[in-house]
Amino acid sequence: MSVKLGLLALLDEQPMYGYQLHTTFKERTGDTWPLNIGQIYTTLARLERDGLVEPAGDDGDGHAIYALTDSGRDELRRWFATPVARADRPRDELAIKLAVALTVSGVDVREVLQTQRTATLRDLQDLTRQKREVAPDDLAWLLALDSLIFQAEAEARWLDSCEERLLGSPAYRNGVAR
Amino acid sequence: MTLLELRQVTRVHGTGAAAVTALDGVTLTVAAGELVAVMGPSGSGKSTLLNLAGGLDQPTAGTVVVDGQALGELSSRRLAGLRRRSIGYVFQDLNLLPALTAAENVALPRELDGISARTAHGEAIAALERFGVADIADRFPDDLSGGQQQRVAIARAFIGPRRLLLADEPTGALDTTTGEAVLRLLREQCESGAGGVLVTHEARHAAWADRVVFLRDGRIVDESRASEATANGDPMLSGGRS
Known part of the structure; x- marks a missing residue:
């Protein structure tokens, strides 16, 4: 679930490119959640495939910018409206x-x-x-x-x-x- | 500099077949600048340790040294003087006197010490200021919130030359953020040269200490120290336990 939804939440504020998302994500979660830039790009690719984000041009320096789609926005609202289930921990x-x-x-x-x-x-x-x-x-x-x-x-x-x-x-x- | 030293301290209650060993050969030192937490289940000897450290109880064997003075060698009068001048106590039950204002409560140990009421009052105001509650100096304990009362009790513990703090569940019934503010204050006092012993059964509170010692059946069975700070400042979050 949540790297995906975390990125959707950030893109809800403004369209961003991959590196920018990475930096912002780190700032918001205070490094509690180590995430490398590669995970950001693969997640973005998956989000685009699922129609939750879409390309929105570049920033002039060749960075590809992504923006939230309407279904991405719906997905995000659903996330905030749903309690997180206590994760099953099959191997504690x-x-x-x-x-x-x-x-x-x-x-x-x-x-x-x-x-x-x-x-x-x-x-x-x-x-x-x-x-x-x-x-x-x-x-x-x-x-x-x-x-x-x-x-x-x-x-x-x-x-x-x-x-x-x-x-x-x-x-x-x-x-x-x- | 060592503010408190327990050397092989044992406390046995009762005699013969009914003897109960509350503390069994405990050795512990607290240096200036250090906050040490003592954890353990009920009956493990936490309160006994604190009472012995504060000279409120005498060990059956071993030595307690406060500010360089072995308590066992002092007359009861000199012991009482040392307690007033060197040791501050904060208990869950704050023991603020309801008929005295906040400032009078804080000044009381200094007045008992024989310094002038005026000087004692000045020191009390300074102590209340240090803990952010100077504005309530003239109010009575019953008119204060739990957090304010706790700050007054801590100000009293640190008035004058007192540098050794003994605290027994000092965050008592306070809510999370108020309790945390109290621990932060204790911590800051220790960082600026005081020393403290914090008895608690709450892991989250003990975690404010530099060292946590674990008591079991009157003995220290283990000790936890925070990791040395790393260059990027997060020893845990970069790795952590999976």
């Missing part, structure tokens, strides 16, 4: 690792949890430091960072909850299967 490595750790004898699950918790906290510290340096009026970047911060926090809370369950379970003693 962490959840699988913990589930497996519970069944492997001799593994200190509490240790596995703590190792993960420390790593998650370090991520959170790094994100928070970046947030400290954001200019207060750079709202887009702040929102993007907050999103990552709340996700990391959710993981930390889930780890806490895993530990509580583990300690409350009669099948384990101090985190190791009896």
Whole structure:
């Protein structure tokens, strides 16, 4: 989905050429979403094929400009009107690792949890430091960072909850299967 | 410069078969300019650690050193003086006195220290100014919002020469942005030379610290430090965990 829709949203403001889209996209999402210029061009080609954007001449320096079509605009409105579904995560490595750790004898699950918790906290510290340096009026970047911060926090809370369950379970003693 | 040092600190409550070890051989130092967060589940020893660091409780074994002075070697009178001059506390329950104005609350520890009421008031106004709430100096706690009360409590914690801050869930019941403003303030104080210990069970709050230590069953089991800043300033977002 969203690189496509992200580009449509930018083109809704004004027609742009590929490099310009790349720069603007980076500014708006504050690098939370690394995207190379090649992805921009392939996405633009697909959008044109699907009739969502159309060529709109060049800027005089030979850069091909793209503009939104009416169906592109419709697609964009639909996107904003529709909630994002919680993405299916068919392979959540962490959840699988913990589930497996519970069944492997001799593994200190509490240790596995703590190792993960420390790593998650370090991520959170790094994100928070970046947030400290954001200019207060750079709202887009702040929102993007907050999103990552709340996700990391959710993981930390889930780890806490895993530990509580583990300690409350009669099948384990101090985190190791009896 | 080290503001706080815990050396092999142990605290046992009760004796014999009923003895409970709340803290078990904890060693921790907090330097000027540093904010250290302490995380851990209930009963892990977080509050005990904070009480010992603040001289509100005595260790069963080990040494607590604040501003170069071993607390165990001080008379109770000198200990009380050190607490007033060196250590600021911010608790979830702010302990602002309802009958005193914001400025009077902030000035109180200095007045107890014996400096003139006028000097103490001047210092209080300066502290309130530093935390952006000088305009409410003459109002009573009950007339203030939660965020304003919290700023008054922090101003009190940093009045005069106090440089060691001990905070227990200082963002308590504040909403996200107000809580964040409080953490930002604590952080800025530490960056300008104070030192702080922040006890919290919220990962998002602990993440404002330079170091996060994890307590479990009275022991420090792990520690997380923020990555060194990289040239382009984002160690995480360029790579990140997939």
